[in-house]
Amino acid sequence: MQKFLLIISLMAIFSAKSQTLQTPSEITGFNQVTSYDELTNFVKLLDESSDILSVEIIGKSVLGRELYALKFTDSYFSTNPSKIKVLIHAQQHGNEQSGKEGALLLVNKLISPEYAYLFERIDLVIVPQVNPDGSEKNARHNSNNADMNRNHLIMTEPEVMALHQLFDTYQFEVTMDVHEYSPYSEDWMQLGYRKNTDILIGFNTNPAVSSKIRDFQKKHYLPFFNDYLSSRQITNGIYSPGGPPDSAYIRYSTFDINDGRQSFGIQNTFSFIQEGMNGEDNFKQNLSHRAQSQAAGMLALLEFVYQNKKQIKKTVQKERSKLVKGNDIKEIPLQMEHVGNGQKMQLPAYAYHSKSDSMIIVNDFRPVVKPTLSMNKPYGYLIPKTQTELVNWVHRQDFTIIDLSSIEKFYFEKLFISSVDSIDFEGDIIPFPSITISQIESSVKLDEYIFVQTRQLKGNLLILGLEPQSELGLATYRQFSFLMEAESMFPVIRVRLVSSEK
16 A cells, blocks of 8 residues: 555656656757757756656766766665666767667656656666767767777776766666667678668676676576567667678677676676667668667666566675675686587578568577686785876776785785787787796785785776786786786786685
8 A cells, every 4th residue: 555655656746747858859850869968958857857867967078078877766866775776878989879869768758657666676877978079079989089988997088987986886786888880881781781680789798797697688688678679669689790691700799898888797787788770871860760779778678677676686796795705706717709609690681682671690600708718816916006007097997905914824926928929809909928927925015016806896807907818908908008018027916815725
């Protein structure tokens, strides 16, 4: 009875407060995308029209445009421990407009009484536009010419830092990063086909992410996502870059931790990427359907989380606890490759010759991520205080720093880079060093270093970022190329506990 009265009360609030609003793009019949100024005004209108929505400015872009986080709760945000926290963010790439437009459509839906039930179990944040500077120019990069969805490891861009500060504040159990893919490349046109799916979903693929989380995503969310969108006549599938078939393999999305999905996923988060199909002009063609499809995909996630809140929350909390206690996976994969398992893929396509929908059978499909080089997890790392770039990175990532002198028995491993070769990582040529390891008991002046332990939520990210043989590491970026010098001592020192590892 009390629950019924609460719902009636919420509906009364919605009825009194809510207005019939249209998004800026809707007003133009989706003939124009929403500008930053229009988004700002619309967000203010939404805030005024609903008591369950509040707006927080989480940071600014390179050019000073404010980044808005729209927070939904039926109480006080993040104060009810029984609720699950969800973060959806869109338009890291400025020329992928439908994520922003879909997010605004979704927000407009969520302030209506019809969706009040979601917030009995969910506290939700939607960041509709992470890259306002790029959006204004319909350009992929931000105003520092940085690809923000390749910046989540080195974290040099203010927009990316703001997003992670938001995540660190609330430690969301579920996240979705909303993008668009373009199927109109010349190599696919030469084949006579293009990919042809409205919405694609990608899940955690890095093997350092809890297998329980990855299995739950594939076994439970993917069929729900398919049924939900198919029932609304929205074509959908699993995000699978690569191809075209017979000239290149097709795989699931990257396992690199530098993007918005894996950087949160590596913290044992129920994390996804959603990819809508862009227009042929990479701008506003077919914008109405693209935006509506994106909104439906985001709503599918919320419906699934609502129905499975207890299991998702319990799984995430348990697997995160393992990270903090240091009893998760013992072997950290530093290098991996996409391999096949005999499975063939049926890929929905559009045939240019017949101007109709078709299906391509992909023989070289590689859905499995196989570790090829792994290492035992160290207890932590000593980082020289003189290495300003590294120390600043530690602070940007908000790693927990502790006093190593309080630990009784430990020893050190120093790494010498004897030579530097190169390897192919998903089409990019990156450096790969040969190293020798020397073990020492002491002779390290602790006051000259900061100590960052791996027993924390971002512990696996720390390892993959610092290890010189990690194909996902800092040393593969131009800003940190000084870490990869042949015939030199690697400046970071591994710390291992005697009792458990020696």
